[in-house]
Amino acid sequence: MALKITVIGTGYLGATHAAAMAELGFEVLGLDVVPEKIAMLQRGEAPMFEPGLDELLRKHVAGIEGSSGRLRFTQDWAEVGAFGDVHFLCINTPQKHGEYACDMSYVDSAIASLAPHLTGPALVVGKSTVPVGSADRLARYLADHSPAGADAELAWNPEFLREGFAVQDTLHPDRIVVGVRSERAEKLLREVYATPVAEGTPFVVTDFPTAELVKTSANSFLATKISFINAMAEMCEASGGDVAKLAEAIGYDDRIGRKFLRAGIGFGGGCLPKDIRAFMARAGELGADQALTFLREIDSINMRQRGQMVELAREALGGGPFLGKRVAVLGATFKPDTDDVRDSPALNVAGQIHLQGGQVTVYDPMGMENARRVFPTLGYADTAVEAVRGADVVLHLTEWREFRELDPAALGEAAAVRLILDGRNSLDPVLWRKAGWTYRAMGRPTA
Ligand SMILES: NC(=O)c1ccc[n+]([C@@H]2O[C@H](COP(=O)([O-])OP(=O)(O)OC[C@H]3O[C@@H](n4cnc5c(N)ncnc54)[C@H](O)[C@@H]3O)[C@@H](O)[C@H]2O)c1
Numbered sequence: 001m002a003l004k005i006t007v008i009g010t011g012y013l014g015a016t017h018a019a020a021m022a023e024l025g026f027e028v029l030g031l032d033v034v035p036e037k038i039a040m041l042q043r044g045e046a047p048m049f050e051p052g053l054d055e056l057l058r059k060h061v062a063g064i065e066g067s068s069g070r071l072r073f074t075q076d077w078a079e080v081g082a083f084g085d086v087h088f089l090c091i092n093t094p095q096k097h098g099e100y101a102c103d104m105s106y107v108d109s110a111i112a113s114l115a116p117h118l119t120g121p122a123l124v125v126g127k128s129t130v131p132v133g134s135a136d137r138l139a140r141y142l143a144d145h146s147p148a149g150a151d152a153e154l155a156w157n158p159e160f161l162r163e164g165f166a167v168q169d170t171l172h173p174d175r176i177v178v179g180v181r182s183e184r185a186e187k188l189l190r191e192v193y194a195t196p197v198a199e200g201t202p203f204v205v206t207d208f209p210t211a212e213l214v215k216t217s218a219n220s221f222l223a224t225k226i227s228f229i230n231a232m233a234e235m236c237e238a239s240g241g242d243v244a245k246l247a248e249a250i251g252y253d254d255r256i257g258r259k260f261l262r263a264g265i266g267f268g269g270g271c272l273p274k275d276i277r278a279f280m281a282r283a284g285e286l287g288a289d290q291a292l293t294f295l296r297e298i299d300s301i302n303m304r305q306r307g308q309m310v311e312l313a314r315e316a317l318g319g320g321p322f323l324g325k326r327v328a329v330l331g332a333t334f335k336p337d338t339d340d341v342r343d344s345p346a347l348n349v350a351g352q353i354h355l356q357g358g359q360v361t362v363y364d365p366m367g368m369e370n371a372r373r374v375f376p377t378l379g380y381a382d383t384a385v386e387a388v389r390g391a392d393v394v395l396h397l398t399e400w401r402e403f404r405e406l407d408p409a410a411l412g413e414a415a416a417v418r419l420i421l422d423g424r425n426s427l428d429p430v431l432w433r434k435a436g437w438t439y440r441a442m443g444r445p446t447a
Pocket residue numbers: 008009010011012013014031032033034037090091092093106107109110113127128129130159160161162163270271
C-alpha cells in the first residue's frame with residue numbers, strides 16, 4: 001500500500017513539500033497552527049507567493065474541481081497521528097530574539113503535540129534547519145513521549161530548496177540527504193523519494209550530526225561566496241577595478257564557478273543570515289573557535305554592505321544628512337520572485353535612510369503587503385514610475401526582471417535628478433548612462 005504522508009508546518013517549505021508529495025502520488029495531510037493558512041490552503045491558495053505553487057495546490061487539494069484529491073489540510077493533531085506513516089516536520093527555526101542562537105521552541109512544541117498521537121509504525125522526519133545535536137535530542141524526546149505501540153523513530157532530511165524556485169527544487173532536487181539510525185528509516189525514505197522525478201538524484205545516507213551539518217555548511221558556503229565577492233568589491237572600489245568583470249573572469253575557472261558571485265548589498269532572507277548566526281552560536285557552544293571566527297567575518301562583511309549602500313547614497317547626494325532628500329527605492333523583498341521580506345537588505349537600507357530623515361518611497365512587484373506590515377512608516381508607491389516621481393536619487397535594491405526591463409528614458413522624465421545606484425549590479429550601465437543617468441554600483445568604476 002502506498003505510504004501516507006503528513007507535513008507539519010505549512011509555510012514556505014511545508015506548503016511546497018506537501019504539494020510536491022501529492023504531485024509524486026502520495027496521500028498527504030498538512031497541519032499548521034495558523035488557522036488562516038489552513039483556510040487558504042484548503043482553497044488551493046498558497047499562503048505566500050511562490051511561482052507555480054498555487055497551480056500545484058489546485059491540482060491536488062481535495063474538494064477542488066478536477067483535483068486529484070490527494071492533498072488535505074487540518075489543525076487536528078490526532079488526525080495527523082492516525083493518518084501518517086511518515087511525518088515531515090517543516091517548522092520555522094528563527095533566530096532567538098536578541099541572540100544569534102536558533103530558537104528551537106517551535107520545533108519542540110510541534111514534536112510535543114505530535115508524539116502522543118502517533119500510531120505505529122511512524123517515522124518522524126525533520127526537514128527544518130537546526131543546530132547540530134538537535135536530532136539526537138528530539139529522538140530521545142520522541143522515544144520517551146510517544147505511545148509504546150507507535151514504534152516511533154526519527155530521521156533528519158534537510159531541505160535545500162530556494163525560494164522563487166521552490167516547486168522546481170523540490171521535484172528536481174540536486175541531492176537528497178538523510179540522517180538515519182536504522183535500515184527501516186532509510187528504506188522508508190528511499191520509498192518516499194523513489195519517484196520518477198527523483199531518479200538519478202544522488203541519495204546521501206549518513207548519521208544525524210552529518211545530515212544537520214550538511215545543511216548549515218551548505219548555506220555557510222553560499223554565504224561565503226557572496227561575502228568573498230563583496231570583499232573583492234571593496235578592493236575594486238579602492239583600486240578602480242570592476243567587480244562584475246572580475247567575477248566573470250574568475251568564474252570561468254570550473255573550480256570557482258560563476259554562481260553566487262554577484263556583489264552588492266549582500267544576502268538576506270529567512271535562511272542564510274539566521275543560519276550562519278545559529279551555526280556561529282553552536283560553534284561557540286562546541287568550542288569550534290575557527291568555525292566561529294570564520295563565520296563571524298562572513299556575517300560582518302554582509303552587514304557592512306548594507307551600510308555601504310547607505311553611505312554611497314549619502315555621498316551621491318552631496319554628503320551630509322538625508323533630511324529633505326527624496327529617495328526612491330526599487331525593491332523590498334530579499335531577492336526577486338518571492339514576496340518574502342525577512343531580513344531583506346533592501347528594506348534594511350530603505351529603513352536606515354528613512355530613520356536618518358530621508359523621504360523614502362518604496363516599490364516592489366510582490367513584496368508590498370509584507371513590507372508595509374513590517375515597516376509601515378516607509379512611503380510606498382503602486383508602480384516604479386510613481387516611486388521615482390520627484391526623486392533626488394533612485395536605489396535599485398532587488399533585482400526583479402521588471403526593473404531590468406524599465407525604460408531609463410521614461411523613468412528619467414519622472415525623476416527630479418537622473419541618479420541611480422545599483423545595489424545589485426544587475427542593471428545595464430550603458431543603457432542608463434545613454435539615457436542621461438549617472439549610474440553607480442558597488443565595486444565598479446564611476447564612469
Ligand atoms: N524557506 C525556505 O526557503 C527554506 C528552505 C530550506 C529550509 N528551510 C528551513 O525550513 C524551516 C521552515 O522554514 P519556512 O521558511 O517554511 O518557515 P515558515 O515560517 O514559512 O513556516 C513554518 C510554519 O510552521 C508553522 N508552525 C509553527 N509552530 C508550529 C507548531 N508547533 N505546530 C505546527 N506548525 C507550526 C508556522 O505557523 C508556519 O506556517 C526552517 O527551519 C528553515 O530554516 C526553509
